[in-house]
Amino acid sequence: MDREQKKNELIGFLRTIQRPDYPHNQIDEDSSLIESGLIDSLALLQIVTHLEQAYDLDFREIGFDPAELRSVGSILNLIARELKS
Amino acid sequence: MNASQLSYRKLAQLHENERLIAWLQSCRLVIWLSVARRRQILFIGAIFAGVVGAFSRQASWHEYRFLTPWLVHGIAFLLLLGIIYSLYLAAVNFKRLPAVIRGRPQLCFHFFFWLLLLIIWCAPEQSGFSLAVLAVVAVSFPYLIWRAGYMLLSGQRGRAEGSRFSDHLFYIWPVWDGTNTPPGKGHDNLSRAEAQTPEAYARAILGGIKLLLLVALWKLVMQVIGAVVYGDPKSSLTPLLKGFYLGIPRLKQILGSDASTPLFVMWVSLYLELIWETLSLAAKGHVWIGVLRLFGFNVFRNTYKPLLAETVVDFWNRYYYYFKELMMEFFFFPAYVRYFRNQPMLRMITAVFAAAFVGNMYYHLLQAKDPLIAGNVDRLWAILGARFVYCFLLASGIAISMMRQQSRRGHPQAATLRTGGFSGVKRIACVWTFFAVINFWNVPANLTIAERGRLFLSLFGL
Numbered sequence: 237m238d239r240e241q242k243k244n245e246l247i248g249f250l251r252t253i254q255r256p257d258y259p260h261n262q263i264d265e266d267s268s269l270i271e272s273g274l275i276d277s278l279a280l281l282q283i284v285t286h287l288e289q290a291y292d293l294d295f296r297e298i299g300f301d302p303a304e305l306r307s308v309g310s311i312l313n314l315i316a317r318e319l320k321s
Numbered sequence: 322m323n324a325s326q327l328s329y330r331k332l333a334q335l336h337e338n339e340r341l342i343a344w345l346q347s348c349r350l351v352i353w354l355s356v357a358r359r360r361q362i363l364f365i366g367a368i369f370a371g372v373v374g375a376f377s378r379q380a381s382w383h384e385y386r387f388l389t390p391w392l393v394h395g396i397a398f399l400l401l402l403g404i405i406y407s408l409y410l411a412a413v414n415f416k417r418l419p420a421v422i423r424g425r426p427q428l429c430f431h432f433f434f435w436l437l438l439l440i441i442w443c444a445p446e447q448s449g450f451s452l453a454v455l456a457v458v459a460v461s462f463p464y465l466i467w468r469a470g471y472m473l474l475s476g477q478r479g480r481a482e483g484s485r486f487s488d489h490l491f492y493i494w495p496v497w498d499g500t501n502t503p504p505g506k507g508h509d510n511l512s513r514a515e516a517q518t519p520e521a522y523a524r525a526i527l528g529g530i531k532l533l534l535l536v537a538l539w540k541l542v543m544q545v546i547g548a549v550v551y552g553d554p555k556s557s558l559t560p561l562l563k564g565f566y567l568g569i570p571r572l573k574q575i576l577g578s579d580a581s582t583p584l585f586v587m588w589v590s591l592y593l594e595l596i597w598e599t600l601s602l603a604a605k606g607h608v609w610i611g612v613l614r615l616f617g618f619n620v621f622r623n624t625y626k627p628l629l630a631e632t633v634v635d636f637w638n639r640y641y642y643y644f645k646e647l648m649m650e651f652f653f654f655p656a657y658v659r660y661f662r663n664q665p666m667l668r669m670i671t672a673v674f675a676a677a678f679v680g681n682m683y684y685h686l687l688q689a690k691d692p693l694i695a696g697n698v699d700r701l702w703a704i705l706g707a708r709f710v711y712c713f714l715l716a717s718g719i720a721i722s723m724m725r726q727q728s729r730r731g732h733p734q735a736a737t738l739r740t741g742g743f744s745g746v747k748r749i750a751c752v753w754t755f756f757a758v759i760n761f762w763n764v765p766a767n768l769t770i771a772e773r774g775r776l777f778l779s780l781f782g783l
Contacts, residue, residue, distance in 0.1 A: 277636060277649070278723060281657060281672075285665065295658035301478045302654075303509065 242312055249286050250308070253279045265309040280305050287311070293318050336527035345523035352519055359616050366486040366496035370396055372496060373590075378460050393450065397457035399584035401465070404458075405493055408469050409486050426473045434462050442696045459694050463501050463687040467647055468493040471507025473707060474650065480509050488512075488778075497612035501646045501688055504609040505620045516617040529614030532607040532622065539604040543597070550593060557759030569593060576766035576776065587780060591757040594764070599627055602641060631748040633722035635753055637677075637715075640756075646683075652680030670720050682709065706770050711762035718755055 237245070247263050254274050269275050275283075283305050287293045293315070306316045335341070345351055373396035376382075379409070384390045408430070411418060415426075422429045437459050444452050472489050475481040481489075489508055505511050516522040547556035552566030564612065572594040575582050582590070606623025613620055623642050631638035637645055656675035661668040685708055686693065692700035761777055768776070 249531065276726075277638065277725060281669065282659065292506070294495075299477060300658050301651075301655040303478070315347070 239312055239316070243308060243313060246288070246308055246311060249283075249290075250274065253282045257278075263308060266307055266311075270306075270310070277302075283311065286313050287315065291315050291319065324388055329381075333531075335531045336524060337525070342520065342523045345526060346519040351522055351526070354522070356515065356517060356615075356617065360487060360491065363491035363496060367487075367490045367494040370496055370498070371402065371494040374464065375401060375457065375461060377455055380460065389450070393453045394457055396454050397461070400454065400458050400547065401714065405469060406463070406486060407492065408472060409481075409489055412472045412481040412489070413484060415473075415479070416477035423477075426477055427470055428517055430470065430473060431466070434459070434466060437462070438694065438696075454612050456694055460690050463690050465493060467501060467651070467684075468495075468503045468507065470651060471503060471509075472486050477506045478509065480512075485507060490691060494782075497609045499609045501684070502641070502647055504606065504623055504643045505613050505618055506646060506650075510620065511613075511618050514618050514620045516619060520616045521619070525614045525617050525619040528619055529611045532611035532614065536604050536607045539600045539607070543600050543604070546593070546597060546600075571597075572761070572764045573766060576764060576768060576773070581779075584782065585778070591761065592753060595753060595757040595760055596628070598760070599624070599640065602716060606643075607640070628753070629749060631745060631754055632726055633718045634726060635722075636756060638705065647684070648676035648680045650674040666724070669723060673720040673723060674716045677719050678712045681712045681715065698765060702769075704765070705766070707762045707766075707773055710770065710774075711759055714759040714762065718759070 250263060250269070255276060258278065263274060264272070270277055270280075272319055280302060283301070284295055288295065298314075303307060331338070338760060376394045378394075380390050380394060411422070411426070415423065418426075429622050437455065441452065441455050441459055444455070446452075472493065472605065475484075475489075492503060492507055492511060494506065495503075502644050505514075516525045544556045544558050547553035548558035548562055548566065550569050552559060552562075552568065569586060570578070570582065572590050575590055603624040610620060610622055621642055625639045625642065627636050627639040630639050653672045653676035657668060657672035660671050682705065685705060686701070689701055689704045690708060692704065758780070760779070762773065766773065
């Protein structure tokens with residue numbers, strides 16, 4: 237899967253966990269997921285679970301860093317870095 | 322929108338007033354206070370705060386007429402500075418630390434603190450001077466432990482490399498003070514939120530001023546409640562009312578009184594206590610964050626409209642944000658990524674209890690520093706026994722709320738229909754009731770758990 241496909245897959249997942257009152261349709265690659273109101277901090281856990289299942293990432297080894305889950309772009313960077321290593 | 326609404330909006334959005342921002346960013350002082358200068362001021366302030374902190378713990382100022390207290394506190398200060406510097410070196414050279422420390426840096430750091438306590442507990446009483454120095458170091462630790470913990474976390478995440486000691490010391494001994502919980506968190510969060518341009522700095526300053534204005538407002542509201550509801554002699558408005566007040570007792574008075582209180586009054590007191598504590602925490606937190614913003618760190622508020630929260634977990638998030646963040650960073654996330662990966666519900670419950678129950682209890686155990694350093698278990702239990710029940714109820718409430726919230730996510734229409742209106746008010750009332758009721762176990766009182774339990778049951782007519 238290339239970055240664009242991963243991005244679409246990730247946005248598809250984020251749609252399933254977004255806040256019910258999120259006012260926008262677009263999900264920008266760089267804007268903060270929490271500050272933009274798309275998700276609340278609790279939803280970070282669901283992103284972790286998703287990344288574990290979809291990309292086999294092991295956060296016990298990577299270490300949990302909320303900043304790496306800050307935006308769609310930073311999540312994609314994390315996936316790319318971990319799959320490469 | 323009418324004129325009064327418009328002027329309220331102008332005042333509330335003070336920090337977004339473009340004309341004010343443009344004027345402020347051209348002010349000489351704002352231009353002169355560059356990022357580097359602000360950091361220098363904070364570094365000097367940190368040394369000052371560290372000295373004051375070390376000298377004001379375990380001693381009264383009048384004791385400094387003699388040489389020994391000067392020596393004890395002076396050496397303790399230097400020791401603390403040495404410990405912080407060693408931790409800074411550990412953070413910037415994190416990758417070169419032994420594997421056992423790299424794996425669990427926070428645990429190793431806390432182990433060091435408990436080792437220090439063990440030495441104090443086991444030391445013979447005649448080891449006067451050195452024991453006194455160690456006691457001052459140990460009593461200073463609960464304030465430093467979470468702040469230095471954030472520094473280690475920054476090292477663990479590879480963000481401390483290249484940072485200077487002064488980039489960390491200013492939040493470890495902050496001029497804005499605060500409780501053992503670090504407002505603004507640590508290096509990573511503060512650096513991310515730091516204003517880099519005069520315009521961003523002007524915005525941060527206005528955000529800080531707005532919070533400081535809110536402090537004045539909340540203090541005024543507390544004066545009114547103090548006078549009208551409690552007849553508090555400390556309120557400057559009480560004499561103006563000439564003896565008129567509602568006579569609702571504070572919750573601590575109910576818990577400390579032998580006479581029984583009417584059920585209705587008890588419930589009113591419970592809700593008012595929640596409002597009072599929220600206002601009090603908001604006023605304190607706005608000062609910390611207000612000062613942080615005046616120094617250019619545009620970080621989130623500590624308290625943000627918790628009384629409008631419609632879920633338990635949202636209230637916890639808004640009430641004392643930096644305490645919640647502390648619990649999340651040091652307890653929740655580590656537990657979440659480590660345990661029960663294949664059992665989602667158990668995984669979440671474990672993480673919630675790790676944070677809201679275990680972490681919360683541990684935090685308050687460290688906060689009870691005097692009996693802790695004296696090794697006085699009975700006193701510790703007297704202080705923390707009721708909190709044990711409080712933390713259990715809090716964790717249970719959060720876990721249930723989280724599960725409900727998770728099940729609602731991703732269903733925009735269903736959720737939108739239920740948002741706001743009467744059902745919104747009903748949900749807010751439920752959240753108030755939950756926190757007001759569990760707060761019964763949080764207010765300090767000289768009661769055993771059984772006595773408090775009996776009084777608690779009487780709230781429900783049992």
